[in-house]
Amino acid sequence: MYYGQRKIENPIRWAMVGGGIGSQIGYIHRSAALRDFNFQLVAGAFDINPERGKAFGKELHIAEDRLYPDYKTMFAEEAKRADGIQAVSIATPNGTHYEITKAALEAGLHVVCEKPLCFTTKEAEELEALAQKQNKIVGITYGYAGHQAIEEARQLVAEGKLGKIRIVQLQFAHGFHNVAVEKNTASTKWRVNPKMAGPSYVLGDVGTHPLYLSEVICPDMKIKRLMCSRQSFVESRAPLEDNAMTIMEYDNGAIGYVWSSCVNCGSMHGQKVRIIGEKASIEWWDERPNQLTFEVQGEPVRILERGMGYLAPSALADDRIGGGHPEGLFEAWSNLYSRFAQAMVAADKGETVDFWYPNIHAGVEGVRWVENCVRSADNGATWVEYK
Structure with missing residues (x-):
């Protein structure tokens, strides 16, 4: 049974692309990732409308200078910081997943992506090869698996x-x-x-x-x-x-x-x-x-x-x-985000994990x-x- 004990040494500095105001799935991502202190939300490009995205980010108590108009700007600016992001979750429409995931991996970031990972098997296999080359984790949010x-x-x-x-x-x-x-x-x-x-x-x-x-x-x-x-x-x-x-x-x-x-x-x-x-x-x-x-x-x-x-x-x-107390989707997602975090930390150390999770191959x-x-x-x- 899990009682809240630490599973990784330090929280992963984390950002979101999409998942802003009106996004139910964005709220689920944040609730799951932040629940066990495995992730710390420090930046975001939450909306295709930059002003709306910035206003939403302020509601989440994120520093204004780390609220970005788009994911390209966020990846570039965060790379300049000593405390820049280490991972990003992508909660945008399907047609954007491939390009954002590819850009994140090229920027040296771990990724959690909504499904589908992309539109074609060719694109998906390209992302899988890139993730292996960069030694980065890509988790896919098949949330019920938790x-x-x-x-x-x-x-x-x-x-x-x-x-x-x-x-x-x-x-x-x-x-x-x-x-x-x-x-x-x-x-x-x-x-x-x-x-x-x-x-x-x-x-x-x-x-x-x-x-x-x-x-x-x-x-x-x-x-x-x-x-x-x-x-x-x-x-x-x-x-x-x-x-x-x-x-x-x-x-x-x-x-x-x-x-x-x-x-x-x-x-x-x-x-x-x-x-x-x-x-x-x-x-x-x-x-x-x-x-x-x-x-x-x-x-x-x-x-x-x-x-x-x-x-x-x-x-x-x-x-x-x-036993006896009902658990639901938020608990299931939290279990997956906990696994994502442990896999990310292990990858950064050149290690592997001995448990399954919805990884890029699942995508x-x-x-x-x-x-x-x-x-x-x-x-x-x-x-x-x-x-």
């Missing part, structure tokens, strides 16, 4: 409690965009604009979340080929989809299904992960994140509760408040999956070899 139940699920699979995995059933299907809400909501408007969002909407925006969770839980399974069908039920969103179904075949003979949607009327979030083996199944639902269902064929269903002593030690290591694979899904869907929902 829940304790995900680590417990990983351990159950690793211990063979499910037997050989047969079926991976994934979905992230909410209903909040069942009509053209983007007409009046700026945060949705750019998500359905191919120039800003890239080649997909819900595949990249929600589908990659449960996909990454499945990769954490079943790290040895690799996709061999897939088939995807996608629709634009709100016609003005075409060519970007607001609903998609993907079928995947894995190299071990397992089959996978991913339902990605924002038009599932009545659904609050609808993110569920179910892993089915030859002996048992596990299921996690992000609206009830403190419980993991463990179902052994022929036995009563077991509900594994977060924070309880029967969980794996690696799952309990992320416990912040003990590359998310982009690769979306690219393959789009390729399949745009060729008439045909099977494509995964590449």
